[in-house]
Amino acid sequence: MYKMLIFLKEDNETPIVEDFKNRLVPYLETMTNSKIEIGKIDGSAMLEDKFSYFCEINMPAKDEFNKIMASPEGKKFSRGIVNFIHHISIFYVDFNE
DSSP states (O other), rough: OEEEEEEOOOOOOOOHHHHHHHHHHHHHHHHHHHHOOOOOOOOTTOSSSSEEEEEEESSSSHHHHHHHHTSSSHHHHHHGGGGTTTTTEEEEETTTT
């Protein structure tokens, strides 16, 4: 299994979650052919950065993930994520290694 974990930081000046939902989640849903849920983080006491929201993309393998990221929708997602660079952290987790 391969996962992309997306953590969003929202502050009072920049409410980004709705913008993320409207601009990028549709690409993720098309790429994965599944509904992408965004959860509100209840606590992150051990982290220096205080994240507000979280979502994840699950794929059976890294090769399949790379394939969808190379698709037209994946490229649109990659270009769009740049707008969120100061409010987002992305982790990639490979459970097959």
